[in-house]
Each structure stands twice: as structure tokens, then as C-alpha cells.
Amino acid sequence: xxxxxxxxxxxxxxxxxxxxxxxxxxxxxxxxxxxxxxxxxxxxxxxxxxxxxxxxxxxxxxxxxxxxxxxxxxxxxxxxxxxxxxxxxxxxxxxxxxxxxxxxxxxxxxxxxxxxxxxxxxxxxxxxxxxxxxxxxxxxxxxxxxxxxxxxxxxxxxxxxxxxxxxxxxxxxxxxxxxxxxxxxxxxxxxxxxxxxxxxxxxxxxxxxxxxxxxxxxxxxxxxxxxxxxxxxxxxxxxxxxxxxxxxxxxxxxxxxxxxxxxxxxxxxxxxxxxxxxxxxxxxxxxxxxxxxxxxxxxxxxxxxxxxxxxxxxxxxxxxxxxxxxxxxxxxxxxxxxxxxxxxxxxxxxxxxxxxxxxxxxxxxxxxxxxxxxxxxxxxxxxxxxxxxxxxxxxxxxxxxxxxxxxxxxxxxxxxxxxxxxxxxxxxxxxxxxxxxxxxxxxxxxxxxxxxxxxxxxxxxxxxxxxxxxxxxxxxxxxxxxxxxxxxxxxxxxxxxxxxxxxxxxxxxxxxxxxxxxxxxxxxxxxxxxxxxxxxxxxxxxxxxxxxxxxxxxxxxxxxxxxxxxxxxxxxxxxxxxxxx
Numbered sequence: 001x002x003x004x005x006x007x008x009x010x011x012x013x014x015x016x017x018x019x020x021x022x023x024x025x026x027x028x029x030x031x032x033x034x035x036x037x038x039x040x041x042x043x044x045x046x047x048x049x050x051x052x053x054x055x056x057x058x059x060x061x062x063x064x065x066x067x068x069x070x071x072x073x074x075x076x077x078x079x080x081x082x083x084x085x086x087x088x089x090x091x092x093x094x095x096x097x098x099x100x101x102x103x104x105x106x107x108x109x110x111x112x113x114x115x116x117x118x119x120x121x122x123x124x125x126x127x128x129x130x131x132x133x134x135x136x137x138x139x140x141x142x143x144x145x146x147x148x149x150x151x152x153x154x155x156x157x158x159x160x161x162x163x164x165x166x167x168x169x170x171x172x173x174x175x176x177x178x179x180x181x182x183x184x185x186x187x188x189x190x191x192x193x194x195x196x197x198x199x200x201x202x203x204x205x206x207x208x209x210x211x212x213x214x215x216x217x218x219x220x221x222x223x224x225x226x227x228x229x230x231x232x233x234x235x236x237x238x239x240x241x242x243x244x245x246x247x248x249x250x251x252x253x254x255x256x257x258x259x260x261x262x263x264x265x266x267x268x269x270x271x272x273x274x275x276x277x278x279x280x281x282x283x284x285x286x287x288x289x290x291x292x293x294x295x296x297x298x299x300x301x302x303x304x305x306x307x308x309x310x311x312x313x314x315x316x317x318x319x320x321x322x323x324x325x326x327x328x329x330x331x332x333x334x335x336x337x338x339x340x341x342x343x344x345x346x347x348x349x350x351x352x353x354x355x356x357x358x359x360x361x362x363x364x365x366x367x368x369x370x371x372x373x374x375x376x377x378x379x380x381x382x383x384x385x386x387x388x389x390x391x392x393x394x395x396x397x398x399x400x401x402x403x404x405x406x407x408x409x410x411x412x413x414x415x416x417x418x419x420x421x422x423x424x425x426x427x428x429x430x431x432x433x434x435x436x437x438x439x440x441x442x443x444x445x446x447x448x449x450x451x452x453x454x455x456x457x458x459x460x461x462x463x464x465x466x467x468x469x470x471x472x473x474x475x476x477x478x479x480x481x482x483x484x485x486x487x488x489x490x491x492x493x494x495x496x497x498x499x500x501x502x503x504x505x506x507x508x509x510x511x512x513x514x515x516x517x518x519x520x521x522x523x524x525x526x527x528x529x530x531x532x533x534x535x536x537x538x539x540x541x542x543x544x545x546x547x548x549x550x551x552x553x554x555x556x557x558x559x560x561x562x563x564x565x566x567x568x569x570x571x572x573x574x575x576x577x578x579x580x581x
């Protein structure tokens with residue numbers, strides 16, 4: 001086999017090279033075709049029944065199983081990929097065993113998440129499943145040994161998932177890892193109006209920006225998501241409007257750092273939030289995502305006003321990571337613990353009852369016992385109701401991985417000590433007997449309750465009454481646990497339907513226009529112009545060249561034409577062979 005076959009294809013277009021035979025040269029090719037005797041026992045040329053030739057496979061009819069790890073941003077990407085595949089005709093299944101292809105959407109934050117991802121790849125290969133990988137792991141380290149030969153979708157290339165899946169099903173390996181740019185400027189990512197299948201039809205996850213402005217020494221996500229790139233306000237508002245028109249009653253704003261939003265495009269987070277608040281229907285709610293302390297400090301007054309708005313949850317996730325300034329300096333977090341305290345103290349004063357969630361890393365390189373005790377004192381003082389405790393894992397390629405490490409036993413003990421402190425207090429005991437307004441949006445993991453949230457985004461379990469789902473109701477709190485409260489609906493209280501229209505059914509594709517539904521039947525190729533809002537109709541030159549409305553590349557046309565001509569060549573070859581014999 002030529003050495004060129006060992007190289008990695010960075011894009012579908014790379015399959016067709018300048019050295020390929022041109023179409024006008026193929027018309028005389030039959031004259032030079034002669035039958036060739038094959039060795040009867042040659043395994044190289046044997047096609048097994050389980051592996052049909054790629055030209056006999058019809059893409060768009062297979063079953064696909066999608067697994068996503070990690071943050072809400074990654075979950076949104078997974079929903080978009082599922083929507084596009086379903087819109088094209090693929091069946092999205094919850095049964096991994098019956099699937100023809102596994103789409104694995106990875107997280108690179110911690111070692112355990114990548115271990116699960118790697119094991120899933122191995123399991124898929126053992127089950128002879130086709131595999132496509134996506135997310136932050138392959139984007140950050142595409143040349144890892146266990147990813148060899150696999151198709152990869154980069155974090156900014158999720159709008160081309162259909163192309164990658166199609167080629168993978170045919171037996172090809174395709175890698176799309178490029179960045180979205182407009183006149184050389186990096187964009188936030190794929191378009192926000194792509195079809196998607198929401199995991200929960202009542203909740204829309206909107207990524208407002210990708211990447212960040214920091215360079216934390218422990219962070220691998222930076223290698224995958226890159227520098228800050230924000231979506232324009234008007235696109236985000238339009239996405240929110242579309243979501244509400246599809247029955248959504250709760251929006252989550254997500255990114256690697258929501259507080260940094262807009263700094264690359266001349267705007268800021270409060271400006272975006274005020275625009276979004278204008279379009280939120282009565283009864284629907286908005287939840288803000290994670291923000292680092294340095295960027296929220298500049299907007300404390302405005303953020304307090306927004307968090308007091310009746311249609312915005314009084315909730316904010318602000319990671320502190322450590323209460324030691326020396327550790328924060330080694331992490332390159334660009335703030336000191338006094339900055340974090342200022343943010344929390346101000347918001348607790350101006351937004352009564354606000355929920356502040358935070359993250360802490362135990363055992364970062366160089367962390368002393370004194371450093372850790374400072375962190376323990378911070379948690380003891382603020383008694384955070386939501387605390388994400390993480391044992392430090394050195395991620396390959398990060399500066400922190402090269403630093404002198406804290407012994408594993410010490411890291412484990414510190415994680416245990418902090419966990420014990422966290423579980424020593426109950427943040428909701430004093431709320432028993434209160435009457436609260438809650439929005440019901442989910443089902444509990446044990447399927448015994450519905451899950452609602454009060455104005456502070458505190459979890460309230462309510463009876464599993466189908467009439468409550470998607471409703472804003474009043475409940476009496478009668479019990480409290482470490483992470484939840486239980487509420488009984490008030491019989492004489494008004495029940496408000498939060499959605500302005502009937503929500504989509506579970507598994508139904510969002511954003512699928514009637515025009516696109518008719519495109520395949522009408523023999524029409526919908527191709528979106530990069531700068532146009534409305535798709536432009538062009539004739540469908542080949543059934544193999546069918547493109548989705550949001551696809552902008554022309555690579556498949558070239559590939560499809562080449563494959564079609566190759567099929568003709570093979571046909572001539574076999575017919576000539578029969579004639580000679």
C-alpha cells in the first residue's frame with residue numbers, strides 16, 4: 001500500500017487530489033481495461049459479507065447512538081449533532097447495541113471522563129460498530145494512539161456531522177478540526193439555528209461564546225476551545241425567541257466563561273442579558289452559567305439588578321478553586337481570594353437569598369497543608385449550598401502536569417476532608433414550612449418525583465403528576481435534604497403554564513423548517529450562502545450530492561462526482577471482463 005495512505009485526512013476535500021484522473025480522461029478508459037486473474041486465496045481482495053463495498057451502502061438510514069460527557073456546552077453540541085442527523089434521515093437510538101454507529105462526544109476536563117471515553121471506543125470496536133468521535137478530547141489531542149483511524153468532528157465543525165457520519169459509514173476516516181472564521185476573525189462556532197434534538201424539550205441550552213481569555217495552568221479545555229469568541233447579541237436573542245416558540249420554558253446560558261462574553265466583539269454580558277430578558281415570556285426562566293471572578297467584578301451593580309429580575313434565577317456559578325493566593329497564582333487564575341469574597345459578599349447583600357455555587361480543586365501542585373486549611377475556612381464561612389469538589393488530575397500537555405505533584409494519598413485525604421465538611425451542614429433546613437413558587441421541568445433520577453426549581457434555582461421535588469410538568473406552581477415545603485427540598489402543591493394556588501406553545505415531543509427535531517422537510521422529495525439541494533440568512537435553491541446534480549441547508553462546503557460534490565465516475569469505471573471493467581471470458 002502506498003505510504004500516502006498512512007497520512008491523516010484533515011478534511012473530506014483531501015480525499016480528491018490534483019493527481020486524480022480528470023473526468024474527460026475517463027471516456028477512453030475502457031480500451032485499456034483487461035481482465036486480471038486474482039489469486040483464489042488472497043485475503044487482500046476478499047470482501048466479507050459483514051463489510052459490503054462502500055458504493056452499496058445508502059447513508060441516511062442507519063441507527064446512531066450518541067453519548068455525551070461533560071458540561072452543558074458539550075451537551076448542547078450533542079443535541080445539535082443529533083438534530084442534524086435525524087433531519088437527514090438517520091434514526092437516533094437509545095439502544096447502543098442496535099446502533100450501526102456510535103457518536104462519542106467527549107470531555108477533557110478530568111482523567112476519569114477521558115477514561116470512560118476511551119473505554120467506550122474500545123467497546124464499540126469490539127462490537128464492530130462504526131465510530132465517530134467529537135468533543136474536546138480529539139480536538140485537543142487528535143493524534144493520540146487510540147484515536148488512530150477514527151473519524152473526528154472538531155468542536156467548531158458540528159454543523160458537518162452528517163458528512164462525517166456518511167463517510168464513516170462508507171468505510172472512510174475523516175477529520176474536520178478547523179476553526180470557523182469570518183474575514184480572518186474567529187467565530188463562536190457553528191450556527192445557532194441548526195436543527196437539534198433537546199434532551200429535555202422544556203430546556204434550551206444556548207452557548208453564548210466559546211473559549212476564554214485565561215490560560216489556567218491545569219486546563220486542557222483551553223487547548224480544545226481556544227480563545228474567546230462570542231456570538232452576536234441578535235443571533236442569541238433570535239435563538240431564544242425560536243426556543244420559546246417551540247415550547248421551551250427554561251433557558252440555560254453556557255460557555256467556558258459567560259462573564260467574559262462580548263469582550264471580543266465590543267459588548268458585555270449585562271447588555272446581552274437585558275436584551276434576553278425582554279423576550280422571556282411570563283413564567284419562563286433564564287439561568288446563567290459559570291463566570292470567573294475577574295470578569296464579573298466589572299459588572300457587579302448591573303448583575304445584581306439582573307439577578308433580581310423575576311424571570312432570571314438568582315443563581316450564579318463562580319469557581320474559586322482555592323482560597324490560597326499562592327495556589328491561585330500558580331494556577332494563573334488572575335484574581336486573589338479577596339476578589340472572590342468581594343463578589344460573593346456584594347451579591348449576597350444585593351440579591352437576598354441568591355445561590356452561589358463554586359468549585360474547588362484539592363491537591364493542586366505546590367498546595368501546602370496551610371493552603372488547604374485556608375480553603376477549608378472559606379467553605380466553613382460561606383457554607384456554599386452547591387460545591388463541586390475535584391481531586392487534581394494532571395492533564396497531558398498542561399503546565400500543571402510538569403509541576404512537582406502532591407502525593408496521591410494527600411490529594412485523596414484532602415478531597416475526603418473537604419467532602420466531610422460540605423456534608424456537615426444542611427443548607428435548606430430553615431426553609432421547611434415556606435411557601436415557594438417553582439417551575440417544574442424534569443423527572444428525578446429515581447423516577448419517583450418531578451424536579452422543580454424555586455427562584456434561587458434550588459431543587460424542589462414535587463409529586464409525579466403529569467399536569468405539573470412545564471408549569472409554574474406554588475408548593476409548601478415539608479421536608480429538606482442535603483441537595484433538595486420536597487414540596488406539596490398548594491390546592492388553591494394558580495397554576496401557570498410557562499410555555500407559550502405546546503412543547504416538542506421528546507426526540508422531535510427543533511428548527512426543522514417545512515422547506516427542508518420537502519427538500520429531499522423535491523429533488524432540491526439546499527445550500528446556505530455563508531453570509532445569507534435564507535438558503536439558496538440550486539439544482540440537485542446527483543442524489544449523492546444532497547446537502548443539508550446549513551452545509552457550506554463544496555467538498556462532497558467533488559467527492560460524489562469522483563465516486564460516481566469510479567462506479568461507471570468498475571461497471572465497464574466487469575462487463576469487459578465477461579466479454580473477454
